[in-house]
Amino acid sequence: RVLRRHLRFPPFPWNTRAVDDLLRCGICFDYFSIAMMIPQCSHNYCSLCIRKFLSYKTQCPTCCVAVSESDLKNNRTLDELVKSFNSARKQLFQLVLDTPLISSPL
């Protein structure tokens, strides 16, 4: 595999890192899987992650607002964003790999 040290642009993922961070669950740090929003504070977690957490402590793991399981609301747009972002990310990564080396001896 060719090292691509000579690419003129900064290494992937540039500013997409901030988007990536926003699409990750604060409990498992993976991308949201069935994102649930806590309406009181607008924080989101995977459905399984937050249900497990609430069975142990009835508060938001990030901001500590009081929460019960029945407060949780599906945030489906986040699930769709995870899918679309990952597909865009793969395409962008391929673009970086396909871009010729600027200072290549060819």
Add this chain to the structure above:
Amino acid sequence: RVLRRHLRFPPFPWNTRAVDDLLRCGICFDYFSIAMMIPQCSHNYCSLCIRKFLSYKTQCPTCCVAVSESDLKNNRTLDELVKSFNSARKQLFQLVLDTPLISSPL
């Protein structure tokens, strides 16, 4: 300004189009401005757009589920995603402009 017809990769915005679509309000078609979620159906709109709509008809403009203004919940992650996505988008666009033409006569 140079025409960049010879870029090897497909024109911007590739698959980021799907992400872009998900970050737009179905009423004004612009990016969300203070995104509000309807918890009954998980649809999102700008705060002003959906409040104006509900004063006229008390249902979701997309799926027609019954909604009152007090049901609306701030979906802050979408506002943050709009900001981060736009900043990443500008950077990616710059990358396309900065990439040398593959079939340039130089």
